[in-house]
Amino acid sequence: MGIEKIRVSFGSAVKLGLISNKKIDEYPTTCYLMTYIPGKCAANCGFCPQARGSHSSIDKLSRIIWPVFDLKEVLTKLRYLISSDRFERICTQTLKYPKNFDDLVEIISKLKESTSTPISIAIPPMSNEELFQLKSLGVERVGIAFDAATPEIFNKIKGKEINGPYDWNTHYECIKEALKIFSKGFVSTHIIVGLGETQEEIINLIDELNKLEVLPALFAFMPIRGTQLENLERPKIIDFRKIQLARYLLIHNKKSIKDVTFNRKGEIINFNINKRELSNIIDESVAFMTTGCPSCNRPYYTSRPSGPIYNYPRILQESEKKKIFEQLKLFVKL
Ligand code: SF4
Numbered sequence: 001m002g003i004e005k006i007r008v009s010f011g012s013a014v015k016l017g018l019i020s021n022k023k024i025d026e027y028p029t030t031c032y033l034m035t036y037i038p039g040k041c042a043a044n045c046g047f048c049p050q051a052r053g054s055h056s057s058i059d060k061l062s063r064i065i066w067p068v069f070d071l072k073e074v075l076t077k078l079r080y081l082i083s084s085d086r087f088e089r090i091c092t093q094t095l096k097y098p099k100n101f102d103d104l105v106e107i108i109s110k111l112k113e114s115t116s117t118p119i120s121i122a123i124p125p126m127s128n129e130e131l132f133q134l135k136s137l138g139v140e141r142v143g144i145a146f147d148a149a150t151p152e153i154f155n156k157i158k159g160k161e162i163n164g165p166y167d168w169n170t171h172y173e174c175i176k177e178a179l180k181i182f183s184k185g186f187v188s189t190h191i192i193v194g195l196g197e198t199q200e201e202i203i204n205l206i207d208e209l210n211k212l213e214v215l216p217a218l219f220a221f222m223p224i225r226g227t228q229l230e231n232l233e234r235p236k237i238i239d240f241r242k243i244q245l246a247r248y249l250l251i252h253n254k255k256s257i258k259d260v261t262f263n264r265k266g267e268i269i270n271f272n273i274n275k276r277e278l279s280n281i282i283d284e285s286v287a288f289m290t291t292g293c294p295s296c297n298r299p300y301y302t303s304r305p306s307g308p309i310y311n312y313p314r315i316l317q318e319s320e321k322k323k324i325f326e327q328l329k330l331f332v333k334l
Contacts, residue, residue, distance in 0.1 A: 005068050005070060007067065009034070010064055012030075015028060018074065029296070029297045030297065034066050040054070046228040049226060071110065075111070078090070078115050090111060091121070105134070108137045108139055121143070125173075126174065141187070141188065141293050144188075144189055151169075188293060191205065191206070191217070194234060199267050238327050244288050246260050282321065289312045290311040
């Protein structure tokens with residue numbers, strides 16, 4: 001028997017009309033779906049409500065609720081969305097469980113029958129054959145999340161030390177194989193800021209991945225009640241802003257790691273570029289928006305709407321830019 005159910009992120013479900021009488025202030029530009037299983041994920045990532053060892057609501061991924069719907073109904077809604085409401089991308093998050101590849105194949109095949117919207121998948125490492133099959137079904141982009149910035153932290157938050165199934169080298173190998181199959185520029189990974197790494201470690205990893213033409217996206221750590229990391233603090237907003245800016249300079253502004261100065265603690269203490277140029281980048285505001293596949297805005301995925309907003313799901317308002325100028329005043333010309 002085929003799949004009957006699928007999870008849909010709350011914002012995507014409102015936009016699809018699966019949930020009525022709800023207004024949200026920021027609509028997702030990507031439709032976020034997640035494989036459904038009656039229990040938890042077989043992995044044990046310390047920050048994740050879906051993890052085997054978490055006591056959080058099974059309906060959550062990060063701070064977002066993902067209600068369950070009939071797959072058929074979701075496909076119908078996607079097929080008949082009016083053009084002004086169409087999503088620019090569909091992304092399917094895939095939990096780790098024995099049948100996850102088969103379920104993903106079925107979901108992708110059915111999505112392809114219902115819509116021509118580009119499809120991304122966020123998956124645990126899979127074999128080359130499986131990656132090939134997903135590519136030939138029409139998946140455009142693949143994300144395999146490191147989450148951690150170093151192998152040591154990886155081990156602690158999703159590997160051996162937390163009884164998780166993952167291993168840094170296997171993730172890295174799979175990312176490199178995915179590059180061959182999906183092409184350079186079509187593979188992403190996520191890094192969570194605030195898991196005990198230094199800013200220098202994150203920027204080094206971003207630089208390394210960028211050279212391979214893997215797209216590294218950033219999240220700010222968000223403690224979720226019931227997860228193993230529920231008592232860890234959020235990163236300071238100023239630290240996140242510096243990392244967002246450094247990432248932007250490396251990936252979109254052709255700057256090199258030499259253009260960023262770190263102190264002995266691995267903290268960013270200077271951007272060695274023209275202060276006016278830096279001010280223009282802040283003014284443009286793209287550096288502080290959600291990163292990931294094209295059209296991924298994930299509204300409030302790791303930030304409360306009441307703020308502080310770590311990743312903006314849209315172009316910033318003037319008052320928000322002013323705040324960022326204030327946060328980064330040491331580095332820019334005011
Ligand atoms: S593999 Fe994904 S869904 Fe599963 S516990 Fe880790 S982060 Fe959560």
